[in-house]
Amino acid sequence: MEICRRKDEIEISELDPFLAELLRQIPPSANPEGVPAAEQRLFSPPANDKEAKICAEWKLYVEPELRRLFQTATETVAGDLEQLNGSEKSFANRTLRIPSKHADAWLSALNQARLVIAAKYNFTDRELGDHFRSPIGSRRDLSLFQVNFYGFLQEFILRESDGSQKAPED
Amino acid sequence: MAQSAAITPFPVTKNAGPATVDRPTIEHETRPEEDLDLPWQVVVHNDPVNLMTYVTMVFQRVFGYPREKAERHMLEVHQKGRSVLWSGMRERAELYVQQLHGYLLLATLEKAG
Numbered sequence: 288m289e290i291c292r293r294k295d296e297i298e299i300s301e302l303d304p305f306l307a308e309l310l311r312q313i314p315p316s317a318n319p320e321g322v323p324a325a326e327q328r329l330f331s332p333p334a335n336d337k338e339a340k341i342c343a344e345w346k347l348y349v350e351p352e353l354r355r356l357f358q359t360a361t362e363t364v365a366g367d368l369e370q371l372n373g374s375e376k377s378f379a380n381r382t383l384r385i386p387s388k389h390a391d392a393w394l395s396a397l398n399q400a401r402l403v404i405a406a407k408y409n410f411t412d413r414e415l416g417d418h419f420r421s422p423i424g425s426r427r428d429l430s431l432f433q434v435n436f437y438g439f440l441q442e443f444i445l446r447e448s449d450g451s452q453k454a455p456e457d
Numbered sequence: 458m459a460q461s462a463a464i465t466p467f468p469v470t471k472n473a474g475p476a477t478v479d480r481p482t483i484e485h486e487t488r489p490e491e492d493l494d495l496p497w498q499v500v501v502h503n504d505p506v507n508l509m510t511y512v513t514m515v516f517q518r519v520f521g522y523p524r525e526k527a528e529r530h531m532l533e534v535h536q537k538g539r540s541v542l543w544s545g546m547r548e549r550a551e552l553y554v555q556q557l558h559g560y561l562l563l564a565t566l567e568k569a570g
Contacts, residue, residue, distance in 0.1 A: 333554050334566045341551075341566060349555055356559055398507065398561045405506045412505045438508055445510050 290440075292447050297390070299440075300382040307371050307381050309436055314365045316433065317357070317399035325406035329357065329399065357399055363392035390448045397437045397444075404430050496569035497550040499543040501534050504563045509535060515560040516542065519553060544569050 289300045302310070319325035330353065333345045367389060371381050385393060405415065408430050415434065423429050501512075509531055516527035520543060533540035542564075543553055550566050557564035 329561065331558070331563055332565070333551070333558070338566070349558070352555075353558055394511070395561070398511070402506050402561060410505075415505050434506070441508055441511060445508075445514055448514075 290443055293384070295387045297385040297387065297444065297447060298382065299385070300380075302371070302381040302383060304380075306436070307383075309433055310383065311368055311371060312433065313368070313396050313400050313437070314361045316404055317361050317396050319399075319403050319406075322403060322407045324409070325403040328402050328406045330354075357395065360392040360395035361399065363389050364396040367393075385444075387448075390444050393444055394441055397441045401434045401437050401441075404434050410434070495547075496544045497547045498541045498567045498569045499550050499553045499557070500539050500541055500565050500567050501530070501557065502563040502565065503534050503538045507562060511560075512562065515557065515562055519556045519560070 288302055288306055289298075291298055291300075299310075319329050330350055332342050333349070334341045336342075367383070367385055370383050408427055410431060414431055417431075423432055501516075512531045512534065513524065513527045516522050516530055517524060520527075522530070530540045530542055543550065547566070554564045554566050
């Protein structure tokens with residue numbers, strides 16, 4: 288797999304079928320439905336239990352907004368991933384081009400997926416810090432690899448965008 | 458030579474007694490604590506999944522902090538488990554927490570003190 292920055296896009300080429308499938312798995316992996324720990328992590332409370340009013344208002348007004356925000360990001364990513372559904376031979380290497388303007392959506396979707404998977408398998412800090420774990424011998428190992436692979440992509444996108452978007456005035 | 462000015466003494470009425478001024482009435486209102494403009498803090502908590510570079514970028518974007526300051530806060534979160542990113546009026550603090558949740562960071566609103 289090769290990843291590089293072209294003019295207004297990030298190009299991931301020489302994607303073998305295994306990595307292409309991991310990429311296709313971003314949107315479904317980002318869905319916390321049916322995983323209470325993941326749901327709790329993605330929609331964590333804004334304050335402690337003592338601030339019941341703040342938490343109740345948040346649930347009512349802010350949480351639906353956050354759901355929409357996260358869903359929009361995964362939909363954008365799902366749209367970009369359609370490039371991988373070509374009619375080429377299924378074992379051929381693929382190329383994926385991510386428009387630079389979709390970088391934030393990718394960062395969000397990759398983060399959602401990583402958080403959901405980590406919550407689902409309850410990975411320990413040690414496991415998450417072990418980037419050289421191999422070989423993949425179980426579904427858990429595969430999921431940890433998935434978390435790290437998505438993290439690698441996030442790092443690349445971050446490096447390319449360099450946090451250069453203008454922040455609001457203080 | 459300085460001229461002596463005629464000084465008109467302030468008329469003092471004998472037996473007038475000390476002048477008295479009514480004290481203003483100060484109303485002490487009792488307001489619920491939540492209405493007071495106590496400083497509120499925006500706290501970010503440690504999370505083993507979010508990348509350090511990602512957290513730094515989010516602090517830069519949300520608070521407009523320069524990279525060094527953003528990194529300092531990120532390291533504080535990483536090493537101490539939490540960092541106070543901002544404190545001030547509740548409404549603004551809520552907005553910051555909302556933005557941080559939008560970036561999937563573990564952030565809470567706390568009363569300062």
